[in-house]
Amino acid sequence: MATIDDVARASGVSASTVSYVLSGKRPISAPTRLRVERSIRKLGYRPHAGARALASSQTNVLALMAPLRAGVNVSVIMQFVAGVVTTARKFDFDVLLLTQDDATGLERVSDGSMVDALIMMDIEADDPRVPVLAGLRQPGVLIGLPRDSVGLSCVDLDFDAAGRTAVRHLAQLGHRQVALVGSPRAVIERHTSYADRMLRGFTEQTAELGLEGVYEPCESSHAGAVAAVDRVLARMPGVTGLVVHNEVALPGVIATLRERGRSIPEDVSVVAVCPQDIALGQPLPLTSVDIPADAIGRVAVEMAMARVAGEQPTETRLLAAVLTERLSTAPPR
């Protein structure tokens, strides 16, 4: 591999000049710059990442911790990941993927100076990884909202509002008995941030509007969907509005409702909380509150970059929940 000295020699300048051509941190005359750039291309020169990191203490890599835990919906996770990676590239960063669900990975890549910033997903209310992340030298960004986020930036969909919006939509249509079919029990029990907030929004809004509301967790499989729907039907036979916050179970929920003689939206209205493509890929286009996974990933990276670059203080940004009306909701008959 060609080194910066090879380039310098080939273009008759010193190594530092080549460095300045590359970084633009000092003015270089046009003719010199051209010569250097030509040598770079001719030699196929590319700076050695390690050497650069050593000299500048900047790696241009960020860590993304995406634990692949029980119950998490991988396709949604993947959308986050895609958003993060794509955006990172715009800042000329690469992404190191961590999937272990403890904090050792964080410390390893941070203390080893492998990354300039860290982004962490799937946050629980009292996530033990959060204080660890906050204690690291590099800035940290959370996708999700822990109870205490001191020293860290946070971004997420406003799941609280998502729950409220879904309920309000149903209430406006005239529904009085509504149910939330939520995340798998494992996710709930971890007090995963989004599930907690979703439930809170749903509960508070039903209470405020004087609706009857029930809540049922739902495993991510067909059988889980059947069971959850049946539990809802048993607890609330007159239910006419369903909020579903479980992408994987969605087809099963829809199928089971039909099997139990409830047609959508005539007998029961369904509001999904999921990425748009999933809402549109179902048997009928679902009224849904979009989870803009891609946008959330993008914002997370932007926050991280801001903190890497400057003295930007930490902040927490909640993306607005927007409901799109499609064919799965209607007034009760």
Place this chain on the structure above:
Amino acid sequence: MATIDDVARASGVSASTVSYVLSGKRPISAPTRLRVERSIRKLGYRPHAGARALASSQTNVLALMAPLRAGVNVSVIMQFVAGVVTTARKFDFDVLLLTQDDATGLERVSDGSMVDALIMMDIEADDPRVPVLAGLRQPGVLIGLPRDSVGLSCVDLDFDAAGRTAVRHLAQLGHRQVALVGSPRAVIERHTSYADRMLRGFTEQTAELGLEGVYEPCESSHAGAVAAVDRVLARMPGVTGLVVHNEVALPGVIATLRERGRSIPEDVSVVAVCPQDIALGQPLPLTSVDIPADAIGRVAVEMAMARVAGEQPTETRLLAAVLTERLSTAPPR
């Protein structure tokens, strides 16, 4: 951050001794080793990855290229990724995630000496990225089979055999008219390796056994599933055996068959080609040929590590296709 010199000073030895304690490449007496190890723990010392990479030209990072293209099934991809990351950690490697679908990312991380090996997924028959990968300094491993894999190791499920096995199973049950519901058109048209081989296995085996076989691509949505099933039914009204190689469309295919009055397995038998958990998460447990994504990811890393470590020649390994009989197949009536 503490450096190796801090550790050396704290334990009254030279820096090189500390280095040898860490690497074990030279014998160190027990008392010295103990003293050094204690200082390391006390100071929380962790070697600087960049410096280490510079001095040793080894990064302990591997690149994983997982293009997020149209039509690919993200949940399956994520399983591959999980397998790769988990296995990489066992070798003390981290994973850099690339998602761009061109070769620029490969060259960037390779030429920049950011990684010691590269793994690439979603391979097409004449994938333009393959020759680029083969030309890199670091070893490359493909998950999939290009037409020409010179200089590269390959690993994948034996999709050819998967197609044949599925057909044979149906034939043994007595089915004479069978259909393959496959990948989305976009995937086919790219000549994605697994889709090509699956189709070949299916086609050849039906021919050899004298069955009638038809093939239909299938978009990954409910609507796509409906359309594909209807096309199959139109072309082959007497079809009694279905091989489905499209995880996302699976629920739609099943629902549509029922809707068209075909019950499973009485009227039509269904063999899925998909990861096991998906086969089990459907309305009825499906007879399936497992796609062992996790194992494939693991093998890919093991091959990469072997090439990094030694002079291991390139090889291509196809994992056996095993069919598990469940409730979705039976003799035709």
Place this chain on the structure above:
DNA sequence: CCTCTCGGTCGATGCGTTTCGACAGGCTCG
């Protein structure tokens, strides 16, 4: 005409490791 400034370039230094050659001392074997 002299000084000041600024654009443009160079050398030297440092970043934190690994690794190679060297060396001291104790041991073995003839």
Place this chain on the structure above:
DNA sequence: CGAGCCTGTCGAAACGCATCGACCGAGAGG
């Protein structure tokens, strides 16, 4: 008893880059 050989340790030289201070020449300002 001496040559040779381990064992355990050290010092120094890379590794490839960024960056700081210095330097030189040209133009501006007085």
